[in-house]
Amino acid sequence: xxxxNRYINYYITNxxxxxxxxxxELAYLRNKLFISILILAFPIGVIAYIPSIVVSVETKSWVIxxxxxxxxxxxTYIYLDKNLSMNTxxxxxxxxxxxxxxxxxLYLGTTGPSVSILFCMSxxxxxxxxxxxxxxxxxxxxxxxxxxxxxxxxxLKHLQFFGQLGVDTWIGIGINLIAFNALAVFSVASLVExxxxxxxxxxxxxxxxxxxxxxxxxxxxxxxESDRLKSAFLANMSxxxxxxxxGILGFSSLxxxxxxKEADRQMYIELIQKSGDRMxxxxxxxxxxxxxxxxxxxxxxxxxxxxxxxxxxYDFMLPEATRKNIALSYHLGANDENSVIYTDREKLYIIxxxxxxxxxxxxxxxxxxxxxxxxxxxxxEVQMEVAIYVKDTGIGVPPEKQAVIFERFMQADIKxxxxxxxxxxxxxxxxxxxxxxxxxxxxxxxxxxxxxFNIILPFSKIPKVKQTQKR
Numbered sequence: 001x002x003x004x005n006r007y008i009n010y011y012i013t014n015x016x017x018x019x020x021x022x023x024x025e026l027a028y029l030r031n032k033l034f035i036s037i038l039i040l041a042f043p044i045g046v047i048a049y050i051p052s053i054v055v056s057v058e059t060k061s062w063v064i065x066x067x068x069x070x071x072x073x074x075x076t077y078i079y080l081d082k083n084l085s086m087n088t089x090x091x092x093x094x095x096x097x098x099x100x101x102x103x104x105x106l107y108l109g110t111t112g113p114s115v116s117i118l119f120c121m122s123x124x125x126x127x128x129x130x131x132x133x134x135x136x137x138x139x140x141x142x143x144x145x146x147x148x149x150x151x152x153x154x155x156l157k158h159l160q161f162f163g164q165l166g167v168d169t170w171i172g173i174g175i176n177l178i179a180f181n182a183l184a185v186f187s188v189a190s191l192v193e194x195x196x197x198x199x200x201x202x203x204x205x206x207x208x209x210x211x212x213x214x215x216x217x218x219x220x221x222x223x224x225e226s227d228r229l230k231s232a233f234l235a236n237m238s239x240x241x242x243x244x245x246x247g248i249l250g251f252s253s254l255x256x257x258x259x260x261k262e263a264d265r266q267m268y269i270e271l272i273q274k275s276g277d278r279m280x281x282x283x284x285x286x287x288x289x290x291x292x293x294x295x296x297x298x299x300x301x302x303x304x305x306x307x308x309x310x311x312x313x314y315d316f317m318l319p320e321a322t323r324k325n326i327a328l329s330y331h332l333g334a335n336d337e338n339s340v341i342y343t344d345r346e347k348l349y350i351i352x353x354x355x356x357x358x359x360x361x362x363x364x365x366x367x368x369x370x371x372x373x374x375x376x377x378x379x380x381e382v383q384m385e386v387a388i389y390v391k392d393t394g395i396g397v398p399p400e401k402q403a404v405i406f407e408r409f410m411q412a413d414i415k416x417x418x419x420x421x422x423x424x425x426x427x428x429x430x431x432x433x434x435x436x437x438x439x440x441x442x443x444x445x446x447x448x449x450x451x452x453f454n455i456i457l458p459f460s461k462i463p464k465v466k467q468t469q470k471r
Contacts, residue, residue, distance in 0.1 A: 008032070011039055015082050026199050031086045034128035038093065042079045045072060067103045071096045090129060097121050098140065105148060115177060118144060122185050131189040138185040142178050149174045241282060247275035285425045288350070292432045299344045299436050306339040306372060306386065307332050313352050313370070321360050321368060328360070331371025333386075341386060341459055347433040348457075352388070354426035355453050359392035366393030366450070374459060384459035391452040397445040405443060406431040 016035060049072045056065035074096045078089050097117050105114035118141045126134025149171060251268040254260065260268075291297045314330050321328035332339065352370070359368040370390040377385050397405055406427050434441045438458050445451035 008036055008039065011035060015080065016086065026196060029199075030128050030130075034086065034090055037124060037128065038079060038089065041093075042075060045075050061107060063103065064107055067100055071100050090125075094121060094125060094137070098144075102144060102147070119177075119181050119184070122181060123188050126185055126188045126192060131193055134185050134189050134192075138182055141181050145174050145177050145181075241279065244275035244279040244282075248272050248279070251275075285429060288429050289425050292429065297432070297436060299347065301342045301344055303340050304343050304345045304348070305336060306341050306343075307334070307336050309345065309349060309352065310371065313349070313356055316353070317356050317360060324360065324364070326360060326363055326365070327367035329367065329369045331369065331373075333371065333373040341457075343457070344433075344437065347437060351430045351433050351455070352390070354430045355390040358426060359390050359394065359451070359453075362451070363392045363394035368392045368394075386455075386457045386459045388455040388457065389452055391450065393450040396447045396449050396451055397443060398447040402443055402445060406441070 012032065012035060016031075049068055052068050053065055056062065056068065074092060078084065078092050078096075084092075098121065101114040101117045101121075103114075104117070108114070122134060122137040122141050125137040251272050254268055255265060288297075310330050310332065314328065318328055356368065356370055359370070368391070370388070372386050372388040375385045375387050431441050434455055434457070439456050441453065441455045443451060443453055
């Protein structure tokens with residue numbers, strides 16, 4: 001059996017167009033069955049052809065010799081030709097036997113293999129094609145059987161067997177042939193149909209199992225990644241909390257020194273305030289992300305002046321930008337009257353502050369600019385969008401990081417001794433707030449070429465846009 005399977009696989013590889021990648025498909029299995037029949041029929045045909053030709057020559061039955069030769073030539077062609085499609089091979093093989101069977105019947109009668117060939121062909125066609133082809137072959141068999149019955153009254157002198165039985169007997173034989181052939185085809189077709197349904201169900205189950213297995217693997221990987229990032233986040237958070245806390249406690253203890261100079265005292269107070277602000281920012285981020293994760297974050301919209309928010313961000317971040325010798329500028333897309341927007345001021349402030357802080361933090365030289373423009377989205381209806389941007393000339397974000405830059409704890413996962421301080425939650429919080437406000441956010445960046453964050457938020461009316469203001 002092992003040699004037989006190796007032979008079948010060799011033929012499939014070298015003499016057929018079957019794709020082994022489709023080996024789990026039902027059509028592939030039917031084609032493989034046909035190939036098994038073909039490579040079995042070919043040597044049997046060769047063995048049967050030689051004595052048939054010898055007998056035909058001795059009895060001078062030249063018609064049989066011609067048809068046997070044509071059939072053998074066609075069978076060889078089907079077997080050896082690599083370019084024939086599987087359907088063409090099936091059709092040619094069926095045609096050979098459907099031509100050969102009537103010829104054999106006319107010259108050999110019931111003593112020949114014609115009836116057996118027709119009976120077997122309808123079953124084989126049902127197996128290696130489908131139920132429909134099997135029924136067509138059965139109908140063709142019935143037609144041929146009826147033709148056989150029709151020629152019984154004809155006086156064919158060279159066929160003595162026609163005279164051995166009466167017409168009624170021949171009709172009974174014909175009806176039995178048709179009945180048994182139909183029974184065989186219907187049984188095989190029913191079996192094939194049930195096998196097909198079982199095969200399809202099994203395939204669906206395998207596909208579902210494979211999909212669920214892949215989803216499970218992805219879930220496991222995500223869980224492991226989340227656990228790893230959370231561990232890194234906790235380690236980083238511990239450092240982030242401990243650092244300002246040490247600053248507060250350390251410099252507070254230094255303030256108790258009675259001999260401390262006033263200038264040093266003021267410097268220590270400023271450092272304590274800075275550490276306190278840093279601690280408060282970390283606590284606020286933890287509270288914000290806890291609310292987001294628990295679904296408790298809500299949007300409270302009210303009339304707010306977008307220009308005032310941007311000016312406040314500018315004034316707040318200007319000292320830090322000046323300290324780093326970075327140029328900071330902003331752009332207003334409308335005058336104060338027309339920059340009124342229905343929004344959650346606190347959420348929008350946090351979004352912009354996080355982005356501008358990040359831009360200043362990751363920019364060592366050059367400039368940071370931010371602003372907005374108003375975009376009309378529908379000419380027939382009064383609909384506007386606010387396009388906000390924050391642009392810097394900083395270190396940029398490599399392509400492999402851009403896909404996950406808005407995920408939680410990503411700052412905590414930076415494996416770089418030059419990584420900047422921060423819990424890595426700002427962008428995640430900003431993205432969550434933008435989406436809650438009905439907007440979208442994305443990044444445009446190249447490593448070493450700076451970064452631009454873009455935000456689109458809904459705006460309720462068309463303002464009268466005036467000249468761009470800069471500061």
